[in-house]
Amino acid sequence: MSDPFYITTAINYPNGRPHIGHAYEAVAADVIARFHRAMGREVRFQTGTDEHGLKMARKAAEQNRTARDLAEEMSGYFREMAEALNISYDRFIRTSESDHHRASQAIWRAMEAKGDLYLDCYEGWYSVRDEAYYDEKELVSGEDGEKLSPQGTPVEWTVEESWFFRLSRYQEPILELLHSPGFCEPGSRRNEMIAFVSGGLKDLSVSRTSFDWGVPVPGSDGHVMYVWVDALTNYITGLGYPDDTELWRTFWPADLHLIGKDIVRFHTVYWPAFLMSADLPLPKKVFGHGFLLNRGQKESKSLGNVTDPLELASRFGVDPLRYFFLREFAFGQDGSYSAEAIVTRANAELANSFGNLAQRTLSMIFKNMDGKLAKCNATPADEDLLAAVRRACAEELPREFERLGFSNGLEAWMRAVFACNQYVDEQAPWVLRKTDPERMEAVLMTLLRCVHDLAIAVRPVVPAAADALLDQMGVAPGDRGYASIGSDAWFDRLVASGFAIDRPTGVFPRLELPDSEA
Numbered sequence: 001m002s003d004p005f006y007i008t009t010a011i012n013y014p015n016g017r018p019h020i021g022h023a024y025e026a027v028a029a030d031v032i033a034r035f036h037r038a039m040g041r042e043v044r045f046q047t048g049t050d051e052h053g054l055k056m057a058r059k060a061a062e063q064n065r066t067a068r069d070l071a072e073e074m075s076g077y078f079r080e081m082a083e084a085l086n087i088s089y090d091r092f093i094r095t096s097e098s099d100h101h102r103a104s105q106a107i108w109r110a111m112e113a114k115g116d117l118y119l120d121c122y123e124g125w126y127s128v129r130d131e132a133y134y135d136e137k138e139l140v141s142g143e144d145g146e147k148l149s150p151q152g153t154p155v156e157w158t159v160e161e162s163w164f165f166r167l168s169r170y171q172e173p174i175l176e177l178l179h180s181p182g183f184c185e186p187g188s189r190r191n192e193m194i195a196f197v198s199g200g201l202k203d204l205s206v207s208r209t210s211f212d213w214g215v216p217v218p219g220s221d222g223h224v225m226y227v228w229v230d231a232l233t234n235y236i237t238g239l240g241y242p243d244d245t246e247l248w249r250t251f252w253p254a255d256l257h258l259i260g261k262d263i264v265r266f267h268t269v270y271w272p273a274f275l276m277s278a279d280l281p282l283p284k285k286v287f288g289h290g291f292l293l294n295r296g297q298k299e300s301k302s303l304g305n306v307t308d309p310l311e312l313a314s315r316f317g318v319d320p321l322r323y324f325f326l327r328e329f330a331f332g333q334d335g336s337y338s339a340e341a342i343v344t345r346a347n348a349e350l351a352n353s354f355g356n357l358a359q360r361t362l363s364m365i366f367k368n369m370d371g372k373l374a375k376c377n378a379t380p381a382d383e384d385l386l387a388a389v390r391r392a393c394a395e396e397l398p399r400e401f402e403r404l405g406f407s408n409g410l411e412a413w414m415r416a417v418f419a420c421n422q423y424v425d426e427q428a429p430w431v432l433r434k435t436d437p438e439r440m441e442a443v444l445m446t447l448l449r450c451v452h453d454l455a456i457a458v459r460p461v462v463p464a465a466a467d468a469l470l471d472q473m474g475v476a477p478g479d480r481g482y483a484s485i486g487s488d489a490w491f492d493r494l495v496a497s498g499f500a501i502d503r504p505t506g507v508f509p510r511l512e513l514p515d516s517e518a
């Protein structure tokens, strides 16, 4: 295989259990990874946990345990979430792993060799929640007049001996990078970053001495690296850096770092500056997706509205939840979710439209043709429908998915599903069964081909359901990529093999909302 594609998610802080935002990002990245695999690309997909830093150290202290112990337990929940949501990662990285310490120390030494690191004293504001340094002028006032970070988190005055990275040196190249088309998306985030960098870049404090839960700074006792230096390095650790491995040669630079809107600064300013300093190639794209809100509100322990994503998945099913995430609102914008919204969307589009189409088609073939497939002559009405479905599945949806326009892509797919349902009603195969059985067969075979194309197109989003459906249709695992959309090869093979469809089972059950939430 060729045409490599490397995608990463942010690595999550395991200071608590995964929340809905973590699930959203993992699912979006997984859809992208599966989409590119189905387009025939060689994909590497990395996710994991970001285990160092003051936030982790303090949370562990509150619980009277070590940070390592806290990370060990919580990281397990993140891995469980990935398994439960069918996230097809190739590597789940943990920053406490020894290869990651080695990689972080290697990039540190490369930056030091460049003359970009110096020892000084840091005096300024720090937000533990964001693990970020802020300038006085960036702070905002809270309700009681207290100083808050621009993200609304508490800040504390910090004075500490620290290593500094000469970020100021990189202002011009970073601005140029931000202006280069496609590097930072969506455009609103790029504009924020351009404004931030244009305001001037100060050197960045990159080590801490007040705690020891981190990667030791090489040759500088008592210093651990600022958590973001090691966190960002995870993307290259996972490819074997600093060794010249096959993975590294194949997959670096990354094609896409998928992250949330709150950490775009770290990925489009600090990370490329570290890489430039270490003479390493830069990632091709950073995309800052929006936040998922619970009925329009941010989830928080104090509001008592924190949802366990795995509970949602077990109530509504993994595939309906994945579909909802990508279909409900434009990728890049904030979106709101609720039990009703998930149920409404999944029932209208998956159960009643596509699921019903697939179930009707397969069961009519089972009942009226003994499940057997047949080569039939197509009429113009059949050809028109096939062409419309193929256009949606092989052109419109992939074009949108390629540019991360998931909800538009799924809308085009849905229009094709509607066209099929309209065709069933117009052709009325249940009437043809008596009046013109040969024509009924042609109609059912047209529908079967459409269901095949539609299932393959949407498979990255709802992989388990699409596979269960394609299994019932006898489609071989190797025939489930975008290249088989519109091809006759799979169909001819099945006809030749005498394959018969068995009594079908629905793959998108109708969801019910408990009375308390209706």
Ligand code: ME8
Pocket (backbone or CB within 6 Å): 009, 010, 011, 012, 013, 014, 020, 021, 022, 024, 025, 050, 231, 232, 234, 258, 259, 260, 261, 262, 263, 290, 291, 292, 293
């Ligand atoms: O930021 N909706 O970790 P994290 C959507 N360790 N996405 C959300 C969200 C929400 N409500 N809340 C958070 C970190 N996210 C660092 C990253 S990368 C080298 C280090 C997203 O656990 C957030 O934007 O706080 C980020 O992309 C990811 O979840 C992990 O957040």
